[in-house]
Amino acid sequence: MTLRNKLDEDDADCFPWSTRKSWTFRLIKYIAVLAIFMAGIVVGLSLTGRFSKPFNTPAEIFFPRTIYTANCDRQCLSFKSFLSPGRLMHSMSDEELLWRASMVPKMVEYPFKRVPKVAFMFMTRGPLPFAQLWERFFKGHKGLYSIYVHTLPDYMLNVSGSSAFYGRQIPSKEVSWGSVSLLDAEKRLLANALLDFSNERFVLLSESCIPVFNFPTVYNYLIKSSHSFVESYDENSQTGRGRYNRRMAPTIKLYHWRKGSEWFELSRELAIIIIADYKYYSIFHKYCKPSCYPDEHYIATYLNMFHGSLNANRTVTWVDWSRGGPHPATYGAPNITVDFIQAIRNNGTSCMYNFKSTSICFLFARKFAPNALGPLLNLTSTVMGF
Secondary structure, X not given: OOHHXXXXXXXXXXXXXXXXXXXXXXXXXXXXXXXXXXXXXXXXXXXXXXXXXXXXXXXXXXXXXXXXXXXXXXXXXXXXXXXXXXXXXXXXXXXXXXXXXXXXXXXXXXXXXOOOEEEEEEEOOOOOOOHHHHHHHHOOOOOOEEEEEXXXXXXXXXXXXXXXXXXXXXXXXXXXXXXXXXXXXXXXXXXXXXXXXXXXEEEEEEOOOEEOOOHHHHHHHHHOOOOEEOOOEOOOOOOOHHHOOXXXXXXXXXXXXXXXXXXXXXXXXXXXXXXXXXXXXXXXXXXXOHHHOHHXXXXXXXXXXXXXXXXXXXXXXXXXXXXXXXOOOOEOHHHOOHHHHHHHHOOOOOEEEOXXXXXXXXXXXXXXXXXXXXXXXXXXXXXXXX
16 A cells, blocks of 8 residues: 555545535534524514514515514504694694695595595693583584694693593793784684694684584584685774885785784685795784784785785684773683673674574684683573583
């Protein structure tokens, strides 16, 4: 035996498997480990239950036939959320919000069953003392109304989870009486309410406002109206024409200037027009300073200039200015009687509704002190009908 053959035999004793056999063994071992790993993944996913549909084969983990997304209602674009946002809180700036709310569909027919709603927009600094009264008013009419509340930015309404006002606060900013920030708050309320495509009428209310008729009467009155209800009149006095700033000309001239109650009611058409306006709003922002009280003049003047035919030129919110001064009369518990509420409901005057005379001119009233709640609750069923 040669030396070479002797060495080959010794190598065979030390390395009994050939190189080819060793490579095959390692491959089998790798496949076995991989199979165990994949089986572990399948078991882990089935235990967590994160997917609604189980995988038929391990290969589907890495090469799925369908892409699954968890919590699609939150992450996916859905038609339902587009029509009516489920939550009112958002991160949009005022500019983004107004732009989004001013979009108008060009198609006349709705691709869904649309039931028109009335948006009740409350502007308050703090609590809503008449929330319990309003909840009686809204009870049993879900789907026919929406509620929006603008408060101080850091204030949280203290209401129960079953309250009609629960979760109805919108993103807000500071508001100063008599300043243009009131217009900003009004536009903010309108824009948030316009995001719900079913909202057809928009009522601005304060924490001191109450309803004086039941919900069906208010709903039918507003939904069936051919006009919006914005007070707009020419007053040749220091508190009327005297607030006009001549630097508004030539865009806004003195004969355009109008005054009216801040507490308006608008159709969807006019609400979109108001929030989309920047040209005339910017003039008020620049020249209508606090002593001008822009909340009493901007919408009244703007509608008078361009959309007077769509306006009834009156308010549906009763208020008593007979005592004079910068603020209306406030009514508390001693004032609340059957005769008093009836006098608001039908005060002997007449007004125009859809081109016909009517004795029902006011649907809401202000200004009421918090201690009026108890007596008012005692009259809801006997006088106001709810």
